[in-house]
Amino acid sequence: MAVHPEPKPSVVVSHLDIVYEVFGAKRGRAVAAGEEEGGLGMVERLLGQREEKFGHVQKVHAVKDVSFVANVGESIGIIGRNGSGKSTLLRAIAGLIPPTSGSVWLSGEPSLLGVNAVLLGDLTGERNIMIGGQALGLSAKEIRSRFNDIVEFSGIGDFVYMPMKAYSSGMGARLRFAISTAKTPDILMVDEALATGDADFKARSSERITQIRKDAGTVFLVSHSNNTVKEMCTRALWMEKGRLIADGPAEEVVTAYQKTFPQKKKPSSKQTSATDS
Numbered sequence: 001m002a003v004h005p006e007p008k009p010s011v012v013v014s015h016l017d018i019v020y021e022v023f024g025a026k027r028g029r030a031v032a033a034g035e036e037e038g039g040l041g042m043v044e045r046l047l048g049q050r051e052e053k054f055g056h057v058q059k060v061h062a063v064k065d066v067s068f069v070a071n072v073g074e075s076i077g078i079i080g081r082n083g084s085g086k087s088t089l090l091r092a093i094a095g096l097i098p099p100t101s102g103s104v105w106l107s108g109e110p111s112l113l114g115v116n117a118v119l120l121g122d123l124t125g126e127r128n129i130m131i132g133g134q135a136l137g138l139s140a141k142e143i144r145s146r147f148n149d150i151v152e153f154s155g156i157g158d159f160v161y162m163p164m165k166a167y168s169s170g171m172g173a174r175l176r177f178a179i180s181t182a183k184t185p186d187i188l189m190v191d192e193a194l195a196t197g198d199a200d201f202k203a204r205s206s207e208r209i210t211q212i213r214k215d216a217g218t219v220f221l222v223s224h225s226n227n228t229v230k231e232m233c234t235r236a237l238w239m240e241k242g243r244l245i246a247d248g249p250a251e252e253v254v255t256a257y258q259k260t261f262p263q264k265k266k267p268s269s270k271q272t273s274a275t276d277s
């Protein structure tokens with residue numbers, strides 16, 4: 001592990017709250033995640049902890065009073081169940097969602113790489129590399145010089161000349177990761193994108209994440225794969241219903257999470273899964 005005697009903060013999140021306002025929600029019917037939890041969900045709603053209804057505008061309190069400091073050289077996994085606020089937290093750090101209250105401070109340029117990152121399905125991988133590279137601040141010449149590396153890293157071969165809508169989700173995710181890391185970002189944020197990769201791609205992305213940390217970057221990784229977080233992260237944040245309930249060494253936090261929410265073994269399935277096998 002890289003040793004940084006004096007931690008150098010790269011991200012400071014202070015008392016962050018994010019409340020979404022959903023227009024057009026049907027009155028009297030809850031839409032927030034966790035609905036399947038039955039009785040508990042209802043109690044929380046009655047206590048006003050989950051959502052408040054104002055006419056047809058429904059509020060979803062997705063991130064609640066979250067504070068932490070991330071340092072240069074750390075790779076931080078964000079774990080938690082569906083709807084716990086992981087993606088919202090990441091998008092807020094990336095500056096894509098303004099804080100409802102509290103603040104986010106960054107010392108560098110963030111690069112968010114998510115399942116919904118803006119790659120255009122109608123365009124070829126090649127065009128998306130050009131556009132994505134420019135969005136990262138690379139010149140056309142720089143992108144051309146890195147083009148082969150990007151394609152090689154993504155492992156999509158000649159598919160790069162096909163429209164992206166013809167890609168499998170794994171191929172799309174791999175190309176996204178390759179583009180987003182073509183220029184070493186100060187703060188790399190990855191939301192689930194590695195989940196669809198095969199073992200070989202995971203090994204390559206793990207190497208690249210380590211490289212980014214060594215090059216004085218900070219990496220955030222949202223993942224439902226406990227093993228991926230254990231293997232790739234130095235630290236983990238555990239989100240539960242919008243709150244940060246644990247923050248510490250990845251191994252410890254993930255182990256505590258696994259004890260609380262053991263993952264059921266799936267009967268043998270050929271499908272690539274976002275969860276651990």
Ligand SMILES: Nc1ncnc2c1ncn2[C@@H]1O[C@H](COP(=O)(O)OP(=O)(O)OP(=O)(O)O)[C@@H](O)[C@H]1O
Pocket residue numbers: 020021022031032033060061062080081082083084085086087088089
């Ligand atoms: N654009 C949005 N508008 C309104 N509510 C939203 C929006 N995005 C997320 N939410 C709500 O905010 C809460 C947190 O969602 P978020 O996507 O951050 O969770 P998550 O931890 O990333 O979940 P998952 O593991 O399923 O990806 C959920 O209750 C969700 O329904």
Ligand SMILES: [Mg+2]
Pocket residue numbers: 086087088
């Ligand atoms: Mg998410």
